[in-house]
Amino acid sequence: MRPRQRPADIYLRFxxxxxxxxxxxMLPALDPLEERMLQIIARMDTEGGRLSVRDMMARAELGAPATIHTRLKSMREKGWIALADTEDMRRKQIELTQAALLYFDKLSGCLIEAASHER
Structure with missing residues (x-):
């Protein structure tokens, strides 16, 4: 008889x-802060919200504004995000690239596979 799968086993498999x-x-790797920022951008996108560079730099939990700005620049150069113009030319909107969306599709597939995986 097989041991019963614990919920933690699903997460560990994921x-x-x-x-x-x-x-x-796919794309160059992100450091942990960039990964966290990508998750924030994706959640805002999913919720239908808009996130500007200024909004992201105001998030104290991510560190100093200069650090956030540097990471956004890095993520853009790596191909994870794009910056779009707004009505105010001084503000830039942060958007996920198609490659970033594909990455989240692959993560979703991993979650589905982990949840359906039987030992």
Whole structure:
């Protein structure tokens, strides 16, 4: 008889699967702060909200505004985000690129696979 799967096993399997997709040659890797910022951008996008560079730099939990600005620049150069003009030419809207959306699709697939995986 097989041991019963614990809920933690699903999460651990998910982490294992996500490690494998991070090794794919999709986009350059993100550091932990950039990964957190990408999650914030994606959540705002999902909720239908808009997030400007200024809004992101105001998030104290991410660190100093200069650090956030540097990371946004890095994420843009790596191809994870794009900056779009707004009505006010001084403000730039942060948007996920198609490659970033594909990455989230792959993460979703990992979650589905982990949840359906039986030992």
């Amino acid at each position: 982490l294992q699967l996500t490690d494998s997709i991070r090794e794919l040659p």
